[in-house]
Every structure is written in structure tokens, then in C-alpha cells.
Amino acid sequence: MAKNTSNPKTRTGELTETTENYLKRILWLTSSKGYARISEIAELMGRSLSSTTEAVQRMASMGLVNYAKYGKITLTDQGKKIAEEINTTYLVLSDLLVLLGVPSDIAIEDACSMEHQISAITLDRLKKFIEQAKSNPKLQEALKEFIDGLK
Amino acid sequence: MAKNTSNPKTRTGELTETTENYLKRILWLTSSKGYARISEIAELMGRSLSSTTEAVQRMASMGLVNYAKYGKITLTDQGKKIAEEINTTYLVLSDLLVLLGVPSDIAIEDACSMEHQISAITLDRLKKFIEQAKSNPKLQEALKEFIDGLK
DNA sequence: AGTCAATGTTAGGATACCCAAACAATTATT
DNA sequence: AATAATTGTTTGGGTATCCTAACATTGACT
Numbered sequence: 225m226a227k228n229t230s231n232p233k234t235r236t237g238e239l240t241e242t243t244e245n246y247l248k249r250i251l252w253l254t255s256s257k258g259y260a261r262i263s264e265i266a267e268l269m270g271r272s273l274s275s276t277t278e279a280v281q282r283m284a285s286m287g288l289v290n291y292a293k294y295g296k297i298t299l300t301d302q303g304k305k306i307a308e309e310i311n312t313t314y315l316v317l318s319d320l321l322v323l324l325g326v327p328s329d330i331a332i333e334d335a336c337s338m339e340h341q342i343s344a345i346t347l348d349r350l351k352k353f354i355e356q357a358k359s360n361p362k363l364q365e366a367l368k369e370f371i372d373g374l375k
Numbered sequence: 376m377a378k379n380t381s382n383p384k385t386r387t388g389e390l391t392e393t394t395e396n397y398l399k400r401i402l403w404l405t406s407s408k409g410y411a412r413i414s415e416i417a418e419l420m421g422r423s424l425s426s427t428t429e430a431v432q433r434m435a436s437m438g439l440v441n442y443a444k445y446g447k448i449t450l451t452d453q454g455k456k457i458a459e460e461i462n463t464t465y466l467v468l469s470d471l472l473v474l475l476g477v478p479s480d481i482a483i484e485d486a487c488s489m490e491h492q493i494s495a496i497t498l499d500r501l502k503k504f505i506e507q508a509k510s511n512p513k514l515q516e517a518l519k520e521f522i523d524g525l526k
Numbered sequence: 527a528g529t530c531a532a533t534g535t536t537a538g539g540a541t542a543c544c545c546a547a548a549c550a551a552t553t554a555t556t
Numbered sequence: 557a558a559t560a561a562t563t564g565t566t567t568g569g570g571t572a573t574c575c576t577a578a579c580a581t582t583g584a585c586t
Binding site: 347350356 | 392464467468470471474475489498500501502503504505507508511513514516517518520521524525
């Protein structure tokens, strides 16, 4: 029986899930307009302004974002590097889900929180894919080649 | 740009990720031997005895587990129902990862925490699968049939 | 410049989690 | 049964997160 080896920490080994989510949203905002504002982050995260202010201050103290009261928010080099890693993972997952037939808006949402908030639709697609992979010879063979190609 | 619509809550809409993880481990233990002990849960979760006691007491107050001091722990009907849903999701995900060539021990770990703790290996497999799905005609066709078959 | 609306911060409070250390109960061993 | 070892609980702390309400700043408009 597999043990739970996970801390409250994440993939990066240092940041919480919440912090990673904030980072990703800030990356999106800064990519499109150069900086982010508390209100924009709050809106995108679905959190209150006060929670967002607090989170951003925490992230600033960790050296992830540049922040000054009432000012524009940007990512530090370190924050940007981590945010980009997270975003890449997110893109890979959402791509896969789309490939598996999950509608893109749901794929986007689900990619953000696989397992813990997976939707009924995504779950159904994954189930069917697994079934097919076991019974459909063509898919079976294509997957076999895929696996062989990894070596 | 997609908003974060997620609460601190999970798929079930009620429980936290941590609580869901505890539930799943308790399901595993109760399935194999009829009941669970604090120390076993703690071991499986990688948490201290005190944290585990606290979590189990919290879960008891939520009606998810049957608990009495120093006693054997079992799931209530409600707890069992939810735990089984979570476990099903977990099984689907781990199956898929195995299908994609992820070693089963890693698949098991990663299925527990997709996106937030995805390993480099899993990420690599997903990437390659996406690449292949775009370039390998056989896989492409097999996936197309899969998608068509969903209709 | 003065005022108002929008935006951002602080204060105050709550819950979920986690841990170590001290204490208590249970179980195993002599 | 008495003691030792194991297991479980409580206590006392700590951090992360969230929220509302009250306060402060900024920016826009008169």
C-alpha cells in the first residue's frame, strides 16, 4: 500500500499550492500587460482584496514578487522562473485533456487542480480512454509503439 | 483568461484536500483489515500521531468516521461513500499514468496529487504523449477514433 | 483644489493544518 | 500483578488562508 509522502508543500518542494496558483495568475497578468494589480489578481483567483493583499505581501517576503503599497506588481526573476514551470505543467495537462476530448474550458479548469477537483466529464473521458486502451486494438497498438518509443 | 473558480474546497464541494486524503487512506486500511488505528493512518499519511488524532477527531465531528478515544476507527456510511468516490478517481488517474508509461509506484504517488506535485518523469511522459499524438499518424488516428466514438 | 469612486491596506477573527513535548491508556513482557 | 513498551491524547505553539469591516490612498472629474 502506497504511503503518502507528500508534505503540505508542492512540486517545487517549497511553495504551497495556493502560492503556486497566485504565481501562475500573476504570470498571466504580467505577460499580457507588464504588471498586475491586486484587484486583478483577486478577481482571477476568486479571492477578496484583503486575502490577495496578504498573499502578495507574503510572496514579496519570499522574494517571489516585487511589491510596494498601492503599486504595480511584477514577478522577480526567481518568481518568474517558478511561475513559468508551473505554467508549463498546466499547459501540458490542459493539452492532454483536450486531446482526450475534454472541452477546452473544462480542460483549463481541471488542469489547475487534477484529482482534487476533477469534473465528472473529465473523469468519464479518462475512464473511456482507459477502457479503449484496453479493448481497441488500434489504440492499443499505437500506445504500445508510444511506450516502446520511450526506450 | 480562465478565472480560478476553486475554493479551498474540493471536488466533493465540501471537504478539503487533506481530509479527502485522510479518508482515502482510512478506506484502504478498513478495506484490508476492517478498521484503522491512529498510528496506521499517521504512518500512511506521513503525519505525526497528534496531527492524525486531531484530523480524525475533526472527521468524526463531520460524521465521516466512527471514532472513540483509543478505539478502532471505521468509516461511516457517508464517509465510505465519499472515500470510494475519491478512490475511484485515484484509480482512474493511476491507471492512465501507467498506460502512458509512468512506472506504477510513481503513477500511484502522482495520481494523488496531479499538477501540484507532478514528477519530472510524469511530466515528460505527458509531453511525449502530446508530441506523439500530434506527429504519429497511427496514434493520431487511434485518438481520432476514440474521440469520434464518444459521440 | 476638492470631492467621490475605485482601489488597496489593516485590523480583527476564524478554521484547517502541522508539530513537539508532556501526559495517559493499553498491551505486552517479565 | 508490576513494569516496560507502545500507542494515543492533550496542550501549547505556529503558519497559511480566508473573510468582513473599517480606514487610507489614488485617480478622475468637476
